Amino acid sequence: MVWQGGRTKIKAKAGYDLCPVSFVRRSIRMATLDEWDRRYVTGETAAVTKLFFPNAVAAYRIVRKIETTNIRTQFMTGHGGFSEYLERFKCKDNPACICDQDISETVPHVLLECPVFAQERVQLETELGIKLEKHVVKELMSSKQRDRFLRYSQRSYHKMANTKPFTVFVEGNIGSGKTTFLEHFRQFEDITLLTEPVEEWRNLRGWNLLDLMYKDPSKWAMAFQAYVSLTMLDMHRRPTTTPVKLMERSIYSARYCFVEHMQRSGILHPAQFAVLDEWFRFIHTEIPIEADLIVYLKTDPKIAYERIKRRARSEEQCVPLSYLEELHKLHEDWLVNRTFAECPAPVLVIDADLDLSQITEEYKKTEHQILRKAVDVVMRSPNKLSPKKPITSSPIKIIPQIRL
Template sequence: QQCSTLQLRCGIRHLAASIRSGQYRLASSIASDTTNRSNSSSRNERMSSSHKKFTVSVEGNIGSGKSTMLEYFSSLKSAQGIVESIPEPIDKWCNLAGVNLLERLYTDPKRWFFSFNLYCMLTRLDMHRFVTHRPVKMLERSVYTARFCFMTNAVNQGLLNSAEMQVLDCYYRSLLTGQWAEHLRVDLYVYLRCPPEICFNRVKLRNRSEESAGVTLSLLENLHQLHEQWLLDDQSADRPNAPVLVLDASQDLNDMKSQWDRHMPAILFDQHLSKDSCLGNQKPGYVLAKSCDS
């Protein structure tokens, strides 16, 4: 069943009506954000249509090193003018009309998961649509992560009821078939594969205030399994329609930098499927390699 714009608007109106009056400002901000994106979409289409980018999405669990990887490629002199690193918009998630949605999500996930993820997908759309003249766009996660990892986990854990899931899924599917579909293309996924226990230790060490209460080892274990199913399971109907480069993210920073340097041609350029590459000539949708040494 196709999801129309009318269905989406009805879902958002239903959300606004169900929120207490003191929280209506939050729902209004989300709805306003949607309208602003719609009004500016034609201009952004014209700006970016003639500049096709090689889009890399860096995937992995919380604490796997995604932001560190983006920062590393941004700092490389050899990548200057080539890579546009686009991190997750945590500042927006922490201040929507004065509301820290990320903190509320971790504090009371059942109450706030729907609101947070509706806004999260809007901001991830902005990441995909970001206009740059550089040839490579490197995203910290993608809109697909929200759908196949975080939303699926919320359903499994009872954090979304069936109506809320239908609204979120309807919006997600409307993005894939609507005016922004072209912007959601991903050419390469880099999966920073890391044991949940190591991720948990890293999260504790970095001590972000929003994560202190909500990021548990159990959550990381669930997300790890969902990343494995989505990115690596040949039988999954949701398997990405693009190559997946798997890197061992359990290593320390110096070892990770060595891995990133070794795989830089694959990560930055669309010639990564060349037979001369250490990654081989795998077809899109298949895992390329854990390392050139394996």
């Protein structure tokens, strides 16, 4: 040391080489990780991330070993295309999952509970010999099975993003051939068929509401239509794993055709009609019921009457021709003339007056046109059966969606 002007001057070399730079960097990194871990563990946020990583140190170690993608980031943070997250930022009306309107669509629910993804979940559990639960997720992320689990989460996300099926309502009078129409499309693996829940109407805790309504409509019409609304709503909300759903009738035809007829004919007391109408308005406003296409099987009431006689359902033997004529007019005013009520989707009109031997051929001619809007969805499905090739014939009549 040398004294110069009242201060000391160090001539010796600084001893930086005595403390490697890598050690300094590592010390800073570990101190940072310790503080990060303290905040991570004690904090009230990052609940979804904690499902995957028990602490920040583990997260730092694991994340460096995996390929981060936008989908994996969404799953490991919960910030993405999940209904609960989207609802928080006003991007969705409610946080409900497709499987149940009372359950929020969150990352833990999609990965561990949702029945829509049960097939993928069971496959993973079978391959790994485990039961997928919350505490198991952390173990999988730290194990050699991590990549399999991440592939499962990625498949689930893609399926979740495409869970809204192309939905078709098959509408028509009693005896118009709706069940025959649905049965024709059973050949396609990618289509879910939901037939009218007649058996539920025939047996509600031992009571045949359908028979009671036909025999004494003034007494039983309201009870029957209330139960019809309930069962139809259940069909609308039922989870569907296929990209296309065909549904026999809808809550719209129940209200705009059958309840409307009961009100106009005086079968329903004005107070009873008001209750059913308010129930319908609540469902229509509060519960999302979407339709992409309506297939209207247009049938002459006299032909429908003859078919009803031939199929000989005991409850329908008392149905008069005049009733079918009045229902036919309501269907026409709703779906074709558009002079009454709201039509929720474009309408495809098919002449359903042909007999059974001919109507099947008619369905074959129109099946590709019926599914043309859904064909891209069908072709993306891993279990697809390709739609039939288009058949050159006279075009069927399609009425665009018009809101009154």
